[in-house]
Amino acid sequence: MEESEIRDRADQGQSSPGRDKRDSSTQTDSRVQGHGPRLSKVNLFTLLSLWMELFPQEQPEEDDLSQTRGMGLVVVHDSKVVGLHCSGPELHAGQAAVIQHGARLANCQLYFSRRPCATCLKMIINAGVSQISFWPGDPEVSMLRPTSTNQSHSHLHSVPGCISEKATLDAMATEKLKSNSRPHICVLLQPLPSGLSQFVNETSRECDFMERATDDESGLSTGELFSRCPSLHTFLVPTSQQHQEILTQMHLENFCVEPYFSNLRNNMRELVEVLAAVASSTPEPLLPPHHEGLSQDIARHCIIQARLLAYRTDDPKVGVGAVIWAKGQSAGCDGTRCLYLVGCGYNAYPAGSQYAEYPQMDNKQEDRQRRKYRYIIHAEQNALTFRTRDIKPGDPTMLFVTKCPCDECVPLIRGAGISHIYTTDQDRDKDKGEISYLKFSSLKNISKFIVSTWTDR
Numbered sequence: 001m002e003e004s005e006i007r008d009r010a011d012q013g014q015s016s017p018g019r020d021k022r023d024s025s026t027q028t029d030s031r032v033q034g035h036g037p038r039l040s041k042v043n044l045f046t047l048l049s050l051w052m053e054l055f056p057q058e059q060p061e062e063d064d065l066s067q068t069r070g071m072g073l074v075v076v077h078d079s080k081v082v083g084l085h086c087s088g089p090e091l092h093a094g095q096a097a098v099i100q101h102g103a104r105l106a107n108c109q110l111y112f113s114r115r116p117c118a119t120c121l122k123m124i125i126n127a128g129v130s131q132i133s134f135w136p137g138d139p140e141v142s143m144l145r146p147t148s149t150n151q152s153h154s155h156l157h158s159v160p161g162c163i164s165e166k167a168t169l170d171a172m173a174t175e176k177l178k179s180n181s182r183p184h185i186c187v188l189l190q191p192l193p194s195g196l197s198q199f200v201n202e203t204s205r206e207c208d209f210m211e212r213a214t215d216d217e218s219g220l221s222t223g224e225l226f227s228r229c230p231s232l233h234t235f236l237v238p239t240s241q242q243h244q245e246i247l248t249q250m251h252l253e254n255f256c257v258e259p260y261f262s263n264l265r266n267n268m269r270e271l272v273e274v275l276a277a278v279a280s281s282t283p284e285p286l287l288p289p290h291h292e293g294l295s296q297d298i299a300r301h302c303i304i305q306a307r308l309l310a311y312r313t314d315d316p317k318v319g320v321g322a323v324i325w326a327k328g329q330s331a332g333c334d335g336t337r338c339l340y341l342v343g344c345g346y347n348a349y350p351a352g353s354q355y356a357e358y359p360q361m362d363n364k365q366e367d368r369q370r371r372k373y374r375y376i377i378h379a380e381q382n383a384l385t386f387r388t389r390d391i392k393p394g395d396p397t398m399l400f401v402t403k404c405p406c407d408e409c410v411p412l413i414r415g416a417g418i419s420h421i422y423t424t425d426q427d428r429d430k431d432k433g434e435i436s437y438l439k440f441s442s443l444k445n446i447s448k449f450i451v452s453t454w455t456d457r
Contacts, residue, residue, distance in 0.1 A: 037194065037196040037199050038193060038311065038313065039193075039196070039312045040193070041079060041312070042188050043271060044311070046135070046188065046271060047274065048305065048308060049074045049113045049135070050072060050275055051304060052085065052113065053114075053235075054301070055086040056295070056298050056301055057335060067141050067145075067164060067166060067167060069087075070087045071086065071093035071140050072085070073086070073094060073096075073097055073110060075105070076109045076110070080386045081341075082101070082108070083097055083388065084305070086335035088334035088336075090333035091333045092120050093120070093334070094124055095123065096333075096335075098123045100340070102127070103127065105124065105128065106129070107128065107130050108129050109132075110131070111133050112134040112140075113135050114134060114137060114138065114140045115250060116139075116174070117139070117174065118173035118174050118177060121177050121178075124183075128182075130183055131184045131186070132184070132185045132186075133185075133186055135235065135268075136247060137236075139167075139171070141170040143163045143245075143249055144242065144246075145163075163245070167249070171249045171251070174250075175250070187252070189264050189268060190267065192267070197274060197277075200274050200311065201273075201277045204277045204278060204281035229276050229279045232279065235272050236269065278307050282304050282307060283452045284296045284297070286450075286451075286452065293396065293449070294398065299400070299449075302398070302422070303422060303451060306344075306379075308321065309346045314346075314347065314348035318403070319346065320401065320402050320403045321346045321401070322344060322379035322382070322400065323344040323399075324397060325342060325400070326392065326398070327339055327395055327396045328340055328395055329394070340389070342387050343382075343385075345379050345383035345384075345385070345386060347378050347382070348376070348377055348382065350375070368434075378409050379403075380399065381412060391417040396419045396420060397419050397420070398418070398420040398422065400423075403423065403427065404423050404426055405437075405440055406435050406437050410439040410440055414446065419446060420447045421443075421447070422451060423448075423449075429441055
């Protein structure tokens with residue numbers, strides 16, 4: 001990868017006048033009270049891919065000396081998430097995407113939590129994707145020789161300077177595929193908007209769970225959040241020397257050249273800190289005994305996906321994220337087993353909206369004509385509108401949303417065939433005049449599970 005390419009990619013998160021008007025125009029005015037910084041699409045897709053790598057597995061992988069690492073993958077088409085995948089006992093994440101989407105991968109953008117191996121890369125290129133981006137750490141065929149077992153989702157310990165022939169040959173093959181392919185294969189790392197890390201940390205700290213966790217530990221720093229999510233360490237490079245050696249084998253030598261290397265490493269660390277703050281502040285949902293839906297760890301994993309989506313909101317005050325999964329009749333060979341993605345979304349103004357085109361006031365202002373409620377597309381509505389597949393009547397379909405569904409969304413949820421709802425009780429049974437939350441409690445024939453309240457934006 002050329003040095004200029006890495007630099008240009010890293011600078012994409014910095015807005016410039018007239019650039020990508022449709023994407024930037026929907027960002028609300030930062031002067032509006034209560035508005036927080038907003039995740040870029042690249043950062044959102046990257047975080048989702050990193051989190052998918054940690055999707056809970058039904059059984060721990062057997063301890064072996066396999067060099068293949070688990071992978072998370074987000075498939076995007078026209079700026080919409082159409083697939084969330086992870087590695088399983090038999091299929092790599094890239095292979096699972098090819099099996100599920102087939103020729104529909106044409107013109108899609110793929111976000112990997114690691115550089116994919118040659119086996120996956122050749123199939124993905126052949127499918128006609130337009131772009132492949134990956135996290136610049138230890139690749140899918142690991143270049144680090146483990147000295148300990150339990151390698152699946154733990155921080156790796158390695159023998160310094162020891163790279164296997166298999167990893168070297170795979171790196172050569174992936175580089176040759178990259179140089180001869182039509183898709184753009186690159187590292188996409190954008191700097192976070194000013195104040196986003198602090199904003200995520202503060203909104204996570206203020207939830208009940210973090211208050212309880214820090215009762216005896218005043219002044220808990222963001223870095224210490226990793227102690228509550230040790231698996232996130234897998235995305236931080238072990239040492240600068242080892243990282244440089246890995247990148248050299250991956251033909252990314254220029255990534256190590258100052259000043260870009262330190263800037264990009266900082267971008268990587270900030271993204272992982274955001275993920276750690278969100279993950280560590282999300283408690284296990286309190287599910288009843290003999291629960292017929294998902295296990296607690298998978299339900300929590302999906303709730304965190306919804307929380308990440310909420311930080312992409314267009315709403316100047318309240319961020320809401322939603323993700324819909326369905327459970328098939330038979331288990332597959334990928335990491336999500338019986339689950340398949342139906343859709344995901346966040347609350348936003350209609351697609352293609354121009355900057356400040358719609359009102360942004362809440363119900364505290366007197367001028368009702370300038371209030372936002374009649375114009376915002378809710379997270380559940382976006383998830384249903386841009387769903388990747390139809391909901392099958394016989395398959396349990398689960399909605400994870402960071403806020404209690406309002407009266408406007410409840411009929412849509414019922415009509416779509418959602419069978420389970422995982423949400424908080426924020427605003428439940430309230431009538432705010434412009435928007436009410438009265439229908440949720442009386443919703444029939446749908447299993448409802450309330451997650452301990454966290455602070456929504």
